[in-house]
Amino acid sequence: MSPKGWYFGALVCLETATSDEASIITQYQVTPFVSDPDSTRVLIRYTRHSVVGRDSSGTRMHLEPAPADIVDTVLVTRTRFGWRIARIDGGAHLLPRSALDSLGARLDAGDRETLTRLLARGGA
Numbered sequence: 292m293s294p295k296g297w298y299f300g301a302l303v304c305l306e307t308a309t310s311d312e313a314s315i316i317t318q319y320q321v322t323p324f325v326s327d328p329d330s331t332r333v334l335i336r337y338t339r340h341s342v343v344g345r346d347s348s349g350t351r352m353h354l355e356p357a358p359a360d361i362v363d364t365v366l367v368t369r370t371r372f373g374w375r376i377a378r379i380d381g382g383a384h385l386l387p388r389s390a391l392d393s394l395g396a397r398l399d400a401g402d403r404e405t406l407t408r409l410l411a412r413g414g415a
Contacts, residue, residue, distance in 0.1 A: 312382035313343040315354060315390050317409055329369045330377070336362050337384060340409060343394065352397045354405060 319337035326332075339361055341354040368377040385393065387409040395403055 313390075313394075314357070314382060314384050315340045315343070315406070315409070316384050316386060317412075319384070324364065331367050333365045333367065334362065335365055336360070339384075341405075343390075351399075352394055352402075353399065354402045 316337045317340050319335065322334040322336075324332040324334040337360075339357055339359045342357045344353050344355040345351065346353065366377040367374055387406045391403065391406045391410070395406075398406075
């Protein structure tokens with residue numbers, strides 16, 4: 292199954308996680324937070340480097356600096372199909388390698404170089 296297939300199969304409701312937004316992150320940490328027999332909350336901390344923007348025609352992508360340390364909570368619930376993600380912040384959160392692989396051809400050389408530098412500094 293493709294990563295996209297896994298992701299969509301893991302959600303209770305696909306519409307809660309869809310978005311046109313994407314962020315480049317350089318690190319993340321996942322910590323179990325609160326659990327009971329039918330649900331668990333997971334604390335997610337990540338460092339955002341930039342967001343992916345588009346030019347006025349909507350065809351060319353570029354990185355817009357947006358540094359921030361972000362904390363979010365993901366809710367996972369037990370369903371008749373097993374554990375599923377019930378609530379997650381919409382939009383893609385891409386590590387530099389994933390961003391290069393999936394967006395590289397749509398970014399200019401300067402943005403590709405920025406992602407390459409992040410990789411060299413250990414940004415996965």
